[in-house]
Amino acid sequence: MTGCSTGIGEYVAQALAQEGWQVFASARQMADVERLRAQGLNALWLDVDSTESITQAVEQVLTATQGRLYALFNNAGFGQPGAVEDLPRVALREQFETNLFGAIELTNQLLPAMRRNGTGRLLFNSSVLGFAAMPYRGAYNASKFAMEGMVDTLRLELRGTGIWPVLIEPGPITSRFRANAEARFHRHINAEASAHYDVYAAMQARLAKPGPASPFTLGPEAVQAVVRRALLAHKPAARYRVTTPTHLFAWAKRLLPTALLDWLLIAGAGEEARKLR
Template sequence: MAKSILITGCSTGIGYVCAHALHQRGYHVIASCRQTKDVDRLRAEGLNCIQLDLSDPRSISEGVKHTLELTNGRIDALFNNGAYGQPGAIEDLPTQALREQFDVNFFGWHQLVCELLPTMRAQGSGRIIQNSSVLGFAAMKYRGAYNASKFALEGWTDTLRLELHNTNIHISLIEPGPIETQFRENAKRAFLKWINIENSAHEQAYQQQLQRLEKEKSNNAFVLPPESCIAPLLDALESAKPKARYRVTTPTKVFAILKRLLSTRVLDKFLMKAT
């Protein structure tokens, strides 16, 4: 029997390429997207795809119900991937902007896991893979809302792993660094929604941020394609002893080492230069 997996955030990027890769590998993939136009597009490409909006609790519950109907009541794995980045200095972000960031990047994931865990417990097995970020353990300026959501996700996931240690439900984090996706386009939209550039002490820095977000391609020398996340996802799904963390891209691996070795003061000097 083909193993079933629900993947969120499949319209583009990491979720999109992983959904297709696992489908080709023989998994029963249930891809999900927020917008119905993307659901229709992925269905036309041969994927089972459902509508699921991580900012809407009712949509999440309906997505879980639909998923279990498609998989005959079994779910072998969940890949929590759907997220976006809210740029802006902490002092310029209204509380509602952080609420919306956490609704999608954290609270929606929490609800989804909690609604699928009873099925995994009943069947005696499961895999939960969370797509975090280098920004889940190394903060960078003007990414405070996203940093906070990913830091929270890392602590939440570590806790879940400890609480499920005596079960056959395995928990893993994937921590990508710079990946070439449409992340910047969505971030720019969120930036313009909430940030008043002209009235900010960070106006000059924001102009540089906008230039970065408007580029079609990343100028980061270490950027990798979204396909670079397929191999760690497969290991997290298929290894008898999956890792707690899979670090993807050189920056993630380097900063993980630097955080262990350097003082906060020295590490800050490196993080201040990061873009």
């Protein structure tokens, strides 16, 4: 499992370990690795932005399991806020390196072992924003839309191998997602020089606000429940949707005309999107 330092990753790793799974929980900061080890988890260092780190982690895990790894949960990721016109190329690169490129490289390095075993689960933590784009989240939207396309392709290419690629699509979940997004916003977005200056004031207030992101926010146990289903199912679903907004937008995208869907997406985007309504 990647991205186990906090939130969904940490909770799911602990829950699966308590159920008796042999879990390899990874994080990119050694301080987090040591903290996870202190909790009794089998933790290792893994930075999905680094090919060297991915290769090293794969070797460790396959050695420890004698090549019989059953599942991978690509959970590591973050959100880069900002209007598309304000996103520098370096911000887009960082977003895709972590959210997509690292996940695919790690998957590709583990696939030969799964092919030899004739079974496996490849879980990818996507998002409601992997199929329903919201304003001021363009980099994150794009990385998750791309993830969905890659995993759909993997599912077709791995048909009949016993290896099942699965998309987990959460909506708002209790985690440090907003705090991490706020840090990325300040790193890459020049709010003072932007045509979206007024919007950014509301965005920063939302990102800094303590407590749930929306009334529909669930705890990480909601993701754990579908991860467990995907691991145990004889034929797992292609997608597992988590939280009311994810189910709502999935149906809305099927049924509503584009203009009405756009209005709904803007309304769901938060206080900063008010002027777009």
